[in-house]
Amino acid sequence: MSAPAAAATTGAPLPTPTYGAGGSFAISCSSRIAAAPRDCLDVVVASSECTFLPPDQDNAAWNRFCRKCTIDSQPDDTPSDPTHLRLGTHFTFDVHLNPSEPDGAAAGxxxxxQVSVLEPIDEPAGSEDGSPPRKGWRIAWKQRAxxxxxxxxxxxERVQEFVEVEGGKETDYRCWETFYGLLAPVVRMAAAAQVERGFEAWSEGLKGRVEKGGRGE
Structure with a gap:
């Protein structure tokens, strides 16, 4: 397996697809996952994967931060399988700001x-700064007002990028959420540390699920 996930941090705001630059602050994390970008994305978009089950059951969920994902509505062109996040999907997360809560904890x-972006990443090498090409997947969702x-x-708005490395055998995973609005500074003071722990649990859980083949082992 690849190295452990890095700790989440709170810092200056990072641009997001819908709201752009600005904002009050961002919480971010990153990790290297020993799997292809599409394998990582497939776990994130499967709503049933988030439903938290005891670890002795098959397909025990990987996500201690968001322990349930409920699809509220799908776009009109939804295919026969309605259980996966798609561009435009409205959904609700059951968020546990204390990921260490026991398995039978009350609802969070x-x-x-709403899924605001779901797209492939296919960026050529930078001619000016010499940056390498980037290929993979990007998904983002924003809070519904x-x-x-x-x-x-x-x-x-939270953005997750899965960029291929090592010839597509591994993934550089990067995640950030930027907060905007009058209440954003209050959220930073009251909950940023908890959200950091949640992001770390998400990143570690995703890495474990993908690298171990999705059986919660």
């Missing part, structure tokens, strides 16, 4: 989201 915080939480008050 319901966060309503509501009457109680309008976008001007708080909005965020």
């Amino acid at each position: 915080q319901a966060i309503a989201l 509501s009457l109680l939480m309008p976008a001007w008050l708080l909005r965020s």
